[in-house]
Amino acid sequence: MTRSASNPGALHSRQHSEQGPQVVRYHTLSSGPLNFAKAGAGRIEFRAERVVIRRTLDAVREMIAPQAEEKALRLDFPDVSQELCAVADEDRTRQILLNLLADALKFTGAGGLIALEAIGIAGEVRIPMRDTGIGISAAKLEQIFEPFVQAERALRPSDQGVGLGLAISRQLARAMGGNLRVKSELGAGSTFTLILPRCPL
Numbered sequence: 001m002t003r004s005a006s007n008p009g010a011l012h013s014r015q016h017s018e019q020g021p022q023v024v025r026y027h028t029l030s031s032g033p034l035n036f037a038k039a040g041a042g043r044i045e046f047r048a049e050r051v052v053i054r055r056t057l058d059a060v061r062e063m064i065a066p067q068a069e070e071k072a073l074r075l076d077f078p079d080v081s082q083e084l085c086a087v088a089d090e091d092r093t094r095q096i097l098l099n100l101l102a103d104a105l106k107f108t109g110a111g112g113l114i115a116l117e118a119i120g121i122a123g124e125v126r127i128p129m130r131d132t133g134i135g136i137s138a139a140k141l142e143q144i145f146e147p148f149v150q151a152e153r154a155l156r157p158s159d160q161g162v163g164l165g166l167a168i169s170r171q172l173a174r175a176m177g178g179n180l181r182v183k184s185e186l187g188a189g190s191t192f193t194l195i196l197p198r199c200p201l
């Protein structure tokens with residue numbers, strides 16, 4: 001399996017293995033938040049494997065369903081074809097989606113909606129996650145991907161985080177050759193879109 005990382009901040013080397021999926025080593029720049037998160041480890045290993053999107057979405061849905069129910073939030077997950085597949089690291093992909101879902105749960109009031117889609121467009125898999133929560137002002141929209149930046153306080157004090165989830169998630173997505181984008185309007189909700197390289201057809 002071959003792949004390329006489009007992120008100029010992540011250099012990588014490959015290691016070929018007879019057995020399992022290829023291991024790709026990414027050397028992140030020293031200023032990246034992941035280096036902080038990994039306490040200076042400076043090197044994160046990713047697997048470049050076939051990630052069946054449907055299986056990943058089923059797994060994260062099962063993990064967050066109890067919290068959504070507890071908060072009276074509706075989860076709308078798509079009926080994705082078994083064929084839709086990304087070349088990525090399955091664990092990291094799940095981690096990104098769980099970070100995004102944790103935020104959606106935190107910033108959406110009771111009775112709200114969290115809706116996912118999964119679309120294959122040319123060489124990309126796009127997974128937009130929309131919530132009907134408090135939204136983010138235009139002024140804060142790009143800053144929230146910086147480490148420790150928070151726009152608003154969580155609706156419940158016990159949900160208060162530190163401001164690292166999005167910084168880590170975007171860096172992980174970019175290191176896998178994808179991206180993480182946001183659109184939002186204060187008071188009207190947010191859509192975070194995870195983009196990953198699609199499996200060759």
Ligand SMILES: Nc1ncnc2c1ncn2[C@@H]1O[C@H](COP(=O)(O)OP(=O)(O)OP(=O)(O)O)[C@@H](O)[C@H]1O
Nearest residue numbers: 103104107135144150151152161162163164165166
């Ligand atoms: N779905 C969302 N709706 C509204 N605001 C959001 C949403 N997701 C993120 N934000 C804003 O972006 C900020 C940064 O998010 P991020 O996930 O990096 O940190 P956090 O959730 O505050 O803490 P952590 O993820 O480290 O527990 C949040 O504090 C919040 O202000």
Ligand SMILES: [Mg+2]
Nearest residue numbers: 103161165166
């Ligand atoms: Mg978060």
